[in-house]
Amino acid sequence: MEKIESFLSIVENYKAVFLDSYGVLKNFRGLIxxxxETLDFIQDRGIEFRILTNDASRSQEQQSESFTRLGLQGIPPEKIVTSGMMAKQYLQLKIKGGKVAYLGTANAAHYIMQANLESVAIADLDKHDLDDIKAMVFLDDEGFDWNYDINKTVNLIRKKNMPIIVANSDNLYPVAKNDVSIATGAIAKLVESIINKKFIHFGKPDTQMFNFAFDDLNSNGRAFNKEEILMVGDTLHTDILGGNKFGVKTVLVLSGNTTPGEVEMNIRSSGIIPDYICESIVG
Incomplete structure (x- = not known):
């Protein structure tokens, strides 16, 4: 078994910490x-933090409000970086006019489409009138009929040569102690494999979110080096791989997607090695 260490004894040696949300701050039961107390510990020592989440279904403000409802204080919207923010930024820069088709909930679409673009749900799309569709976005794993709408998505992408954006790269997420649900990233990868095309993926492990958070840290008059930053997450293939690629130290916690019984096997089989392993960020 890999060595399990105390998170508080690790984090106090860094000047900034990037925290995943699901599996680190909360899980299927609610707030961990x-x-x-850990967040208070971090702030009392003047350690900067940012929340990096692959949840593209809610804005920074909505994410912050969600933490408050769970009883977690001290996470203002500006401390949160979402994969949806990265997707929205891409749409603002790259898509000029027209409509964007989406797979997901109307709430997620409203947030993403603040890029001043008109959105249309895949379910409402007229397959005989596709001229104004300029991009397609995979947003969420709910809000649509999995059989009918995924088939419709496949046919849309086959017919239209346009950017296909995946706003959440996660393959799955826990919904109970021993159960998981398929996430947006897995749906997108299924469609990619069917039509043999590569989509534009946002979220961890890709570096856009890390770059955004790093630049944000260094925009407030303080200067941070990557050696002074710690990335904390519960998933090897997103949080830890992303942190490793970005060049910061990484902590794998066992309070979410990775459990104590499987951690050693997962590290060996994936080749993704965290710098530290902790039961959770508590203690």
Missing amino acids: EGVQ
Whole structure:
């Protein structure tokens, strides 16, 4: 078994910490007990933090409000970086006019389409009138009929040569102690394999979110080096791989997607090695 260490004894040696949301601050039960004390510990020592989440279904403000409803204080919107923000930024820069088709919920679409573009759900798309469709976005794993709308998505992408954006790269997420649900990234990868095309993926492990958070840290008059930053997550293939690629130290916690019983096997089989392993960020 890999060595399990105390998170608080690790984090106090860094000047900034990037925290994943699901599996680190909260899980299927709600807020992880003791997380508020850890966040207070981080802030009391002047350690900067950012929340990096692959949840593209809610804005920074909505994410912050969600933490508050769970009982976690001290996470303002500006401390949160979402994969949806990266997708929205891409749409603002690259798509000029027209409509964007999406697979997901109307709430997620409203947030992403603040890029001043008109959105249309795949379910409402007229397959005989596609001239104004300029991009397609995979947003969420709910809000649509999995059989009918995924088939419709496949046919849209086959007919239209346009940017295909994946706003959440996660393959799955826990919904109970021993159960998971398929996430947006897995749906997108299924469609990619069917039509043999590569889409534009946002979120961890890709570097856009890390670059954004790093630049944000260094925009407030302080200067941070990557050696002074710690990335904390519960998933090897997103959080830890992303942190490793970006060049910061990484902590794998066992309070979410990775459990104590599988951690050693997962590290060996994936070749993705965290710098530290902790039970959680509590203690």
